[in-house]
Amino acid sequence: xxxxxxxVGEIAHLAxxxxxxxxxxxxxxxxxxxxALARQMEDVDTDAVExxxxxxxxxxxxxxxxxxxxxxxxxxxxxxxxxDDGLYLVPQVIE
Amino acid sequence: xxxxxxxxxxxxxxxxxxxxxFSASSTTFGSAPNSQANAVDLGMPGVLPVLxxxxxxMAVKFALATGAEIGRxxxxxxxxxxxxxLPKGYQISQFELPIVGAGEVRIELEEGEEKVIGLxxxxxxxxxxxxxxxxxxxxxxxxxxxxxxxxLEIVSEPDMRSAREAVAYARKIHSLVRYIDICDGNMQExxxxxxxxxxxxPVGQAEYGTRAEIKNINSFRFxxxxxxxxxxxxxxxxxxxxEVIQETRLYDADRDETRSMxxxxxxxxxxxxxxxxxxPVEIEDSLIESLRATMPELPEQRxxxxxxxxxLSAYDAGVLTADRATADFFEQGIEQSGAPARLACSWLTGExxxxxxxxxxxxxxxxxxxxxxxxxxxxxHDNTISGKIAKQVLDHMWADxxxxxxxxxxxxxRQISDSSAIEKMIDDVxxxxxxxxxxxxxxxDKLLGYFVGQVMKxxxxxxxxxxxxxxxxxxxxG
Numbered sequence: 001x002x003x004x005x006x007x008v009g010e011i012a013h014l015a016x017x018x019x020x021x022x023x024x025x026x027x028x029x030x031x032x033x034x035x036a037l038a039r040q041m042e043d044v045d046t047d048a049v050e051x052x053x054x055x056x057x058x059x060x061x062x063x064x065x066x067x068x069x070x071x072x073x074x075x076x077x078x079x080x081x082x083x084d085d086g087l088y089l090v091p092q093v094i095e
Numbered sequence: 096x097x098x099x100x101x102x103x104x105x106x107x108x109x110x111x112x113x114x115x116x117f118s119a120s121s122t123t124f125g126s127a128p129n130s131q132a133n134a135v136d137l138g139m140p141g142v143l144p145v146l147x148x149x150x151x152x153m154a155v156k157f158a159l160a161t162g163a164e165i166g167r168x169x170x171x172x173x174x175x176x177x178x179x180x181l182p183k184g185y186q187i188s189q190f191e192l193p194i195v196g197a198g199e200v201r202i203e204l205e206e207g208e209e210k211v212i213g214l215x216x217x218x219x220x221x222x223x224x225x226x227x228x229x230x231x232x233x234x235x236x237x238x239x240x241x242x243x244x245x246x247l248e249i250v251s252e253p254d255m256r257s258a259r260e261a262v263a264y265a266r267k268i269h270s271l272v273r274y275i276d277i278c279d280g281n282m283q284e285x286x287x288x289x290x291x292x293x294x295x296x297p298v299g300q301a302e303y304g305t306r307a308e309i310k311n312i313n314s315f316r317f318x319x320x321x322x323x324x325x326x327x328x329x330x331x332x333x334x335x336x337x338e339v340i341q342e343t344r345l346y347d348a349d350r351d352e353t354r355s356m357x358x359x360x361x362x363x364x365x366x367x368x369x370x371x372x373x374x375p376v377e378i379e380d381s382l383i384e385s386l387r388a389t390m391p392e393l394p395e396q397r398x399x400x401x402x403x404x405x406x407l408s409a410y411d412a413g414v415l416t417a418d419r420a421t422a423d424f425f426e427q428g429i430e431q432s433g434a435p436a437r438l439a440c441s442w443l444t445g446e447x448x449x450x451x452x453x454x455x456x457x458x459x460x461x462x463x464x465x466x467x468x469x470x471x472x473x474x475x476h477d478n479t480i481s482g483k484i485a486k487q488v489l490d491h492m493w494a495d496x497x498x499x500x501x502x503x504x505x506x507x508x509r510q511i512s513d514s515s516a517i518e519k520m521i522d523d524v525x526x527x528x529x530x531x532x533x534x535x536x537x538x539x540d541k542l543l544g545y546f547v548g549q550v551m552k553x554x555x556x557x558x559x560x561x562x563x564x565x566x567x568x569x570x571x572x573g
Contacts, residue, residue, distance in 0.1 A: 014175070014364055014366065015175075016177055053170040053192070053369045053374075053375045054170075054369065054371065054373075054374050054375060056374060058374050059374055059375060059376070059377045060146050060373055060374040060375060060376045060377075061145070061146075061374075062145075062146050062147070062148035062151060062376075063119070063145045063146065063147060063148060064148060064149075065112045065113050065114050065147050065148060065149035065150075066113065066114060066119060067113055067114045067119055067120065067121045068114075068119040069114075069118065069119045069120045069121070069131075069133040071130045071131070072133065073127075073129045073130050073132070076129070076132070076134075076137060077129070082234070084231060084234075084236065085128070085230075085236070086127055086128035086129050086130070086238070087128050087129065087227060087230075087231075087236030087237055087238055088129065088179075088236070088237040088239070089231060089234045089235070089236055089237075090179040090234065090235050090237060091233075091234065091235070092228070092233050092234055092235050093178065093179055093226065093228075093235050
């Protein structure tokens with residue numbers, strides 16, 4: 001895969017990032033470098049290596065199914081830009 | 096051209112845990128907006144998810160119920176998209192290594208036909224919040240109480256070939272998750288939701304056609320209608336020479352149609368990657384074995400047992416075991432009353448179900464409880480009341496929650512089985528109807544029914560019907 005400005009633009013859009021032309025060009029170059037490194041690593045024989053999902057060799061601890069949280073809506077809503085009737089208000093997302 | 100329909104379903108079952116999948120907020124439905132949304136659910140910076148043990152256990156139970164592979168090592172991944180009901184900007188889901196692998200369920204179709212539907216996988220994920228679109232001008236309101244409620248997304252193979260098969264499959268999964276007590280199955284409240292992937296292809300073609308994904312289906316009836324509409328739409332598109340595009344469509348129940356929601360081309364790119372906040376989940380043998388020990392009898396096994404032990408038809412056994420509460424109600428009725436299974440079956444699926452339908456009630460909310468049902472069956476079985484009177488008794492029980500015995504005593508409905516009392520009534524009726532008697536004796540056998548009716552009326556419906564018939568025939572012969 002080649003990383004060009006068009007691809008960077010698409011990825012930036014998915015991530016809702018507003019990049020100027022200079023940044024797009026820089027990212028295209030840097031991402032191409034990252035992919036080149038990945039391609040280089042593909043040459044290593046990894047057949048006997050288990051894929052790593054997490055750098056820590058540990059297993060997810062589980063918690064008991066208990067409700068221990070209390071309602072702190074007022075505190076959370078005090079720092080929200082807009083609230084009404086208990087709801088958080090955001091710019092309209094459907095026409 | 097002859098078209099073949101191909102359907103796969105994605106079912107989202109909310110797991111019936113007390114707290115959320117990654118936080119200790121309550122999952123109770125219908126609370127004040129955002130009163131159950133804590134820092135984790137709101138996606139505040141610096142918080143960490145901690146996995147709920149019960150959600151893991153419930154997913155394993157589902158695997159045990161469907162003979163599916165259990166993902167001994169499963170990994171949570173971030174599914175990235177932007178929508179206000181998902182404050183983190185990603186949903187924690189599972190991608191490459193789900194907790195439940197391939198399995199299968201058997202569905203029953205009409206005329207006792209069966210079909211096996213493959214399960215591709217089932218994975219754990221968090222539910223999103225709810226958006227309120229029309230209450231505030233130019234704004235969308237967001238309630239995050241639901242955000243973080245555990246979901247098991249159950250993905251089927253594209254094995255269904257008609258809307259009816261899809262409904263049968265969805266009902267089967269619905270029944271199963273309720274049997275094993277991992278989801279309350281309440282479709283109105285959104286605890287059990289279906290998305291349908293629908294495509295068509297010319298009969299005989301091996302490759303699948305382009306599919307549309309239909310969302311927003313919240314009842315089995317709408318599932319059938321939405322699929323049927325979508326199939327017709329795709330046939331029209333293809334037969335007009337155009338192409339079906341891969342997209343998400345919304346079912347609008349009011350208009351009975353599906354509408355394009357968004358094209359998948361861009362939205363599809365979720366850029367999954369393993370969630371660094373969560374470690375891999377490992378499932379030990381000991382957990383699996385302890386859960387296996389708690390598994391109830393499953394609907395399929397119970398259905399077979401009902402056919403064998405109670406000599407019920409496959410259809411009746413299917414109806415009675417579709418829902419665990421109904422099957423329990425039925426069995427308790429038989430055990431406590433000693434009445435034959437067929438009597439219990441016909442009364443439950445007939446009189447009781449019709450009253451539930453009439454009053455739009457679930458069995459669990461009905462005024463008639465299992466011990467009341469057993470009491471009613473027992474009084475029919477020991478001939479205290481006839482089937483006809485039993486309907487009256489049931490009406491009273493339904494209205495005020497009395498037991499059958501209370502109603503029978505209070506209303507004086509005990510069946511008259513005293514031969515001399517019945518004979519007396521017959522004599523009176525015959526004496527009052529000399530011309531009918533003459534006609535009957537002249538060969539008009541049909542008049543027997545008339546006399547039965549008259550004596551029944553005189554007894555206020557309480558005469559033992561068997562005795563009445565026998566005695567009446569004798570007397571009419573003269």
